[in-house]
Amino acid sequence: MASHELPKTYDYAEVEQRWQNTWHDEDHYFDRNSTKPQFVIDTPPPYPTGNFHIGNALNWCYIDFIARYKRMKGFNVLFPQGWDCHGLPTEVKVEETHGITKNDVSREEFRQMCRDLTIGNIEKMRKTLRRMAFSVDWSNEYITMMPKYYGKTQLSFLRMLASGYIYQSEHPVNFCTRCETAIAFAEVSYEHRETKLNYFDFDGVEIATTRPELLAACVAVAVHPEDERYQKIWNTTLCVPLFGHKIPVVVDEAVDPSFGSGAVMICTFGDKQDVHWWKQHNLELRKAIDKKGRMTSVAGRYEGMTAPECRTAILSDMKAQDILYRQEPLEQRVGTCWRCKTPIEIMSERQWFVKIKPDEISHAAHQISWVPEHMLLRMENWVAQMEWDWCISRQRIFATPIPVWFCKKCGEMVVPDVQDLPVDPAKDTPKKPCPKCGSKEFAGEEDVLDTWMDSSISVLNVTGWDGCGVPPYFPAQIRPQGHDIIRTWAFYTILRSVALTGQRPWDQILVNGMVLGEDGFKMSKSRGNIIEPFEILDKYGADALRQWGAMGAATGSDIMFNWNDVVSASRFQTKMWNIARFALMQIEKEGPACNAEVTALTDRWLLVKLSKTVAEVTDAMEQYQFDRALKEIREFAWEVLADEYIELVKGRLYAGDTTRAGSCVTLRTTFDTLCRILSPFIPYFAEECYSYLSERSVHSEGWPDFSFADDLAESEGDLLVLVVSELRRYKHEQGMALNAPLGKVTIYAQHTIDDAGDAARTLNADVTWNSDHADLEKVITGVQFNMGVIGPALRKQAKGFMEAIKSLPNDQLANPPATVLVDGDQINVPADSFSPVYAYMVGGAQVEVINVGDVIVTVQKPT
Numbered sequence: 001m002a003s004h005e006l007p008k009t010y011d012y013a014e015v016e017q018r019w020q021n022t023w024h025d026e027d028h029y030f031d032r033n034s035t036k037p038q039f040v041i042d043t044p045p046p047y048p049t050g051n052f053h054i055g056n057a058l059n060w061c062y063i064d065f066i067a068r069y070k071r072m073k074g075f076n077v078l079f080p081q082g083w084d085c086h087g088l089p090t091e092v093k094v095e096e097t098h099g100i101t102k103n104d105v106s107r108e109e110f111r112q113m114c115r116d117l118t119i120g121n122i123e124k125m126r127k128t129l130r131r132m133a134f135s136v137d138w139s140n141e142y143i144t145m146m147p148k149y150y151g152k153t154q155l156s157f158l159r160m161l162a163s164g165y166i167y168q169s170e171h172p173v174n175f176c177t178r179c180e181t182a183i184a185f186a187e188v189s190y191e192h193r194e195t196k197l198n199y200f201d202f203d204g205v206e207i208a209t210t211r212p213e214l215l216a217a218c219v220a221v222a223v224h225p226e227d228e229r230y231q232k233i234w235n236t237t238l239c240v241p242l243f244g245h246k247i248p249v250v251v252d253e254a255v256d257p258s259f260g261s262g263a264v265m266i267c268t269f270g271d272k273q274d275v276h277w278w279k280q281h282n283l284e285l286r287k288a289i290d291k292k293g294r295m296t297s298v299a300g301r302y303e304g305m306t307a308p309e310c311r312t313a314i315l316s317d318m319k320a321q322d323i324l325y326r327q328e329p330l331e332q333r334v335g336t337c338w339r340c341k342t343p344i345e346i347m348s349e350r351q352w353f354v355k356i357k358p359d360e361i362s363h364a365a366h367q368i369s370w371v372p373e374h375m376l377l378r379m380e381n382w383v384a385q386m387e388w389d390w391c392i393s394r395q396r397i398f399a400t401p402i403p404v405w406f407c408k409k410c411g412e413m414v415v416p417d418v419q420d421l422p423v424d425p426a427k428d429t430p431k432k433p434c435p436k437c438g439s440k441e442f443a444g445e446e447d448v449l450d451t452w453m454d455s456s457i458s459v460l461n462v463t464g465w466d467g468c469g470v471p472p473y474f475p476a477q478i479r480p481q482g483h484d485i486i487r488t489w490a491f492y493t494i495l496r497s498v499a500l501t502g503q504r505p506w507d508q509i510l511v512n513g514m515v516l517g518e519d520g521f522k523m524s525k526s527r528g529n530i531i532e533p534f535e536i537l538d539k540y541g542a543d544a545l546r547q548w549g550a551m552g553a554a555t556g557s558d559i560m561f562n563w564n565d566v567v568s569a570s571r572f573q574t575k576m577w578n579i580a581r582f583a584l585m586q587i588e589k590e591g592p593a594c595n596a597e598v599t600a601l602t603d604r605w606l607l608v609k610l611s612k613t614v615a616e617v618t619d620a621m622e623q624y625q626f627d628r629a630l631k632e633i634r635e636f637a638w639e640v641l642a643d644e645y646i647e648l649v650k651g652r653l654y655a656g657d658t659t660r661a662g663s664c665v666t667l668r669t670t671f672d673t674l675c676r677i678l679s680p681f682i683p684y685f686a687e688e689c690y691s692y693l694s695e696r697s698v699h700s701e702g703w704p705d706f707s708f709a710d711d712l713a714e715s716e717g718d719l720l721v722l723v724v725s726e727l728r729r730y731k732h733e734q735g736m737a738l739n740a741p742l743g744k745v746t747i748y749a750q751h752t753i754d755d756a757g758d759a760a761r762t763l764n765a766d767v768t769w770n771s772d773h774a775d776l777e778k779v780i781t782g783v784q785f786n787m788g789v790i791g792p793a794l795r796k797q798a799k800g801f802m803e804a805i806k807s808l809p810n811d812q813l814a815n816p817p818a819t820v821l822v823d824g825d826q827i828n829v830p831a832d833s834f835s836p837v838y839a840y841m842v843g844g845a846q847v848e849v850i851n852v853g854d855v856i857v858t859v860q861k862p863t
């Protein structure tokens with residue numbers, strides 16, 4: 001045991017920096033030769049923006065609590081750290097920083113700029129992770145933009161291509177014309193917008209549309225089979241106004257006769273319904289909008305306009321031709337690009353797709369335990385509404401290239417050998433000539449992969465997947481993630497794991513909530529309610545921030561940031577430090593090797609409470625209820641240990657009673673246990689305290705399996721604590737100092753308790769426990785006058801009246817006579833003019849009586 005005294009105050013900044021410099025990365029490495037049970041965590045790879053935000057911090061707190069707890073429970077824990085690098089935001093940032101567009105430099109040069117920016121951002125975020133004491137296994141770090149990783153992404157692509165999960169086809173997809181790329185359904189967010197429903201004359205038929213700019217893409221008009229108004233136009237052709245091309249009228253039950261005029265125009269493509277009709281009725285394809293959102297030659301004289309420009313022009317031309325009847329306002333749900341909020345267009349293009357097999361995904365999802373349970377429902381709902389396959393090709397640059405070539409001569413698709421991965425088909429060429437025609441001329445695929453194709457194999461990567469079957473450490477034990485990416489990251493990971501291994505990816509998934517601003521709203525720049533982790537780290541330290549993460553809310557619930565929670569976390573550390581100073585000083589005085597038996601009631605009582613706390617905290621940790629676990633620890637430390645136990649034993653410890661050594665053993669056991677159960681939450685603080693108890697690191701110790709049962713000690717101790725606290729309250733109410741002598745205290749309980757003198761020393765009283773019935777004698781010791789009655793009733797005679805009452809014998813004070821003699825007159829005794837004052841006597845001495853439940857306590861104050 002270190003023999004230096006603890007400093008008076010806890011300097012988190014100094015302590016946290018010192019331990020960060022002392023700890024070794026190797027302590028957190030996953031041991032591939034271990035015989036311990038494995039606990040693999042499929043951690044989320046954050047997007048390297050350079051800023052590890054508070055939502056990340058919360059998620060990582062949960063992960064670290066679990067990782068540290070499981071290590072202490074004897075598991076071989078893998079806590080990897082990944083970085084999900086590819087994507088548009090980095091491309092945009094590079095364009096901004098270098099003042100270029102992606103087409104100004106070569107693809108390779110542009111990728112290099114993206115990589116450089118990303119590496120710098122990762123380094124910044126690594127610093128925050130270290131500062132927050134996350135026990136990451138840095139030997140298992142992965143970076144998705146590095147060849148080692150994206151080679152695996154390409155391998156997974158080839159495996160799924162070979163097994164028929166991946167195919168290419170011309171099919172309508174969601175397209176963002178600002179990002180100039182296809183996007184998946186999961187990347188479409190929906191917003192409510194006000195638009196106008198335009199009623200116009202369509203070759204003699206009234207049509208209502210919200211998208212007049214798509215008139216050039218109109219390929220049919222549809223009506224409902226039971227709508228008699230339109231029966232006469234069935235199977236005719238109509239001429240599209242302003243454009244003049246002829247289109248058929250089709251009959252379809254999906255038309256809503258009550259919307260607009262009941263006749264609807266089908267365009268390629270206004271929405272998902274248009275895609276259905278287009279397929280079902282085998283209609284023509286007219287592409288009126290290009291990938292940059294401009295009108296194509298199909299739009300005739302509107303060619304080159306943006307869609308909104310075209311809309312304005314068409315409406316004004318309709319007015320000019322007098323075919324626009326009226327416009328009505330309409331609330332509309334618009335699909336937008338989740339990154340840039342541009343309304344998406346549906347475009348038919350040649351793209352790559354992953355087949356979605358809902359039953360397979362649903363089956364695997366049900367084999368995973370979801371925490372909280374109701375999150376499974378979100379997955380089920382998402383799977384149930386799947387209509388289209390997952391579009392995985394993107395028309396961008398900074399992403400994993402699709403490893404495919406096409407023979408320029410015969411069109412044959414050629415893929416690389418596995419040992420040649422990774423490849424960039426835009427740059428590299430196949431090693432063999434075309435197997436079909438022998439040509440050596442190839443065109444490399446220019447499309448790249450959706451970034452979810454990278455991140456959805458994170459679990460395969462960390463469990464050691466090599467492209468063949470089930471990886472050695474698969475499935476992982478847990479996937480921690482936010483509820484906002486259930487339909488993307490969780491969904492795609494399950495899909496890919498089933499497709500590549502035939503199994504579920506994890507045993508459990510733990511879903512955390514979002515962090516809201518102090519005002520209860522989602523954090524956003526425009527609201528100005530963003531809290532950055534470094535602000536908290538600078539002001540209160542990592543342990544306080546980690547406590548906030550644990551205590552903020554139940555796992556899975558959204559958590560509102562609140563500075564008060566951080567402040568109270570920091571106060572708890574101050575309180576704990578004071579407890580530590582006291583406890584460690586006592587333990588040191590007794591000698592560290594002290595092995596005395598614990599006999600005193602108060603000591604045994606504390607060990608019972610400690611044992612119950614350990615059981616509760618363990619149970620909460622097993623269920624990932626971090627708020628409950630830390631609350632239990634705080635209540636034990638603050639109330640049971642500090643306010644109750646230490647107050648009771650202080651006197652005994654100072655006095656050097658024969659049971660002192662036992663108390664020190666109790667304190668040491670308690671303190672050792674507290675450090676351990678606090679260590680997953682506040683690793684710096686726990687390590688600092690523990691360093692005064694042991695040469696070892698608290699983080700290399702096991703989780704305590706301390707148990708101590710003693711029912712009698714618990715019930716007697718509870719009574720002792722209650723009686724002492726009632727008497728302390730009594731002293732306070734009497735205006736007495738807490739250490740002022742209280743005289744003789746007798747506690748009449750069912751049986752006597754040997755409290756080793758703790759109550760006596762704590763109260764500064766002569767305390768006796770007595771199992772007899774309290775033999776209390778009720779006596780009248782005086783009289784209390786009611787001047788409100790006496791004054792008005794007796795006026796001048798009041799004084800004499802009171803003298804007369806005072807001189808009455810006790811029995812008459814209890815039963816007042818009708819009249820008394822005052823100055824020679826018999827006067828009436830007014831009702832309620834006085835009442836007798838009672839007191840209790842025991843053995844002839846007057847005492848105060850305090851009821852504590854069914855226990856009677858008498859106090860005979862010193863004279």
Ligand SMILES: [Zn+2]
Pocket residue numbers: 176177178179180337338339340341342
């Ligand atoms: Zn976009």
Ligand SMILES: [Zn+2]
Pocket residue numbers: 407408409410411412434435436437438439
């Ligand atoms: Zn060929």
